[in-house]
Amino acid sequence: MIATNSLSKDKLKEAKKIAKELDQEACLAFLVDQLQEERENLQTIDTTQIFLRTKSRNYALIDNPGHIEFIKNMMTGASGADAAVLVADVSRGVEAQTRRHAYVTKIFGLETLIVAVNKMDLVNYEAGRFQAIEKQLTELFHDLQIGSFCIIPVSAREDANISRNSSRTKWYKGPALIEAMDAIRLKRGLAHCPLRFPVQDVYRINNESVAVGKIAEGLVKKGQEVLVLPSGRRTRVGSIKVFGQRRTKAGSGESIGLTLAHGLDLKRGDIIASRGSHPCPMKNFTADVFWLTGRPLQAGASVTICCTTQKVRCVIEKIKKRIDTATLRTIEEDATELNQNELGNLKIRPIEPLIAETFHASEELGRFVVEERDQLLGAGIITDIGNAA
């Protein structure tokens, strides 16, 4: 923030003032740790965002807590990110949370990972200390099949390799942190994909039934032939409604309204898809599920799964694997329950029709949360789909 001159004067002044009151030398963390409890205990509790401008683009930095008890907050932050920067402490090496966070970014589909190995000033910028961690991290990312990553030795306190390469790490030939961030290429444009339009709600506008929602993927055009899922009925797009505009087409990410030629009875949770390559209701699927709550998930339990605007009852047929996210080792196969902060590879059977795809095929239709009595208990990514029902 300081290196890019993105801070307001009073924010920095306030952080310094608090640091002085608390008799703390470092105040940088207080720029994001704004809760009294966070500052007094020197610990981030919840995720936050702060805005940064570099020469090439604007960023929202999502600061995430590192402690295991706040992993749900870390996941909240990570689920909104385009790319991730992991921060490791050179004096402490690769810790359980480093592995856990790397795992979360991997299952959340954040394709680019930057690791800032911080506090290089404390080890006199020794190449050996950095390289030892670099080796461990490279092995970890190899195991996780994370292809694109960049590991940078930094000192946040001394602005070494943050905004530009430092003369104290002449042995390091890679980019500085901000250069590495600016080089990240974002996934953009899902317009070439087949249409996926999850119906969010149905409004009555001028005596017409208008299905509203955000186009998850693809393009929609007036007159286009579409399928309504799960019913499988065929129809055409009658019109596209955007307030104050005349539209004949719309693309992914747009919040629009649609009318259909055959005035079908639509409801929230229906998926409008292009004909041809459309998903079908499935018999079962396999998913990686991160369990967030203290009450374990039992094999055989029935739960509610929310995927796009669908809310569907499903049975957990099998907990194929329980994985310790701190060590990334399989704890048990064919388990009876999945505990908090573990990752499970589950076989799930929908009781009602569920329209979904693998996360690889469609991010929006391939991810879900598990809910029970309106409480969010877990988050999952679909890895494999069983036979169509």
Place this chain on the structure above:
Amino acid sequence: MTYLDELENRSIFLIREAYSRFKNMALLWSMGKDSTTLLWICRKAFFGQIPFPVIHIDTSYKFKEIYEFRAKYSREWKLDLVISKNEEALKSGMNFRLGRFECCNALKTETLRMTIKKHGLRAILLAIRRDEHGIRAKERYFSPRNIDERWDYRDQPPELWDLYQSGLTGENHFRIHPMLNWTELEVWRYIKREKIPIVPLYLARRGQRYRSIGCQTCCASVSSEADTIPKIIQELETTRVSERSGRAQDKENSYTMQKLRSLGYM
């Protein structure tokens, strides 16, 4: 899509998501630039006719320009306007001289609490943004308030992707923040693009303008020559003074905002 389009479309999605869960909801409108922008986006989300009330929490100490703006646009946009005041506190003479924390709490937080109860609201839309204040930056898009209407900032529920919570055991109501990820600069760029009307206090007169408006008694102007929206945008692209630097209630003590917000302040 431009970045402003992305922001707008996401906000529309959030507003519609809230409405699909909580029919009994309302929009909080202070006539400031942010809530007027949110109102504008709500009109888009519902094709011109907002299907729920628009509430003004009126401390009675607002600038006269704000009241004029309210009268003009609530008519023009055919809003179901509800004006809420804490008459009792006002009668007993509540004002900022009795303490800014006490005054904000009585005339804003308490009034909001009474309004939620009176109208049986399950959700309210607010135009707060993360870049305004470090405490607001900690918020969720769908933020539950518990039975005592408090914000439990120590233990907020997870919020993953676009999959928002539909309720919570023991929750009183939800605060919905569709503009949480906008910045001040983006709000102004959007106002310019959409030609959204604003209260003239934001534009410089005789070298002074307001960056954030509320009660006349607790808002200070900043020196500025920006007398048009493009000039405001230009000013914000280079300034290093924060937006709410003129708002007294944020600064009385380091954690006043945290205390106010945990009790239900906007």
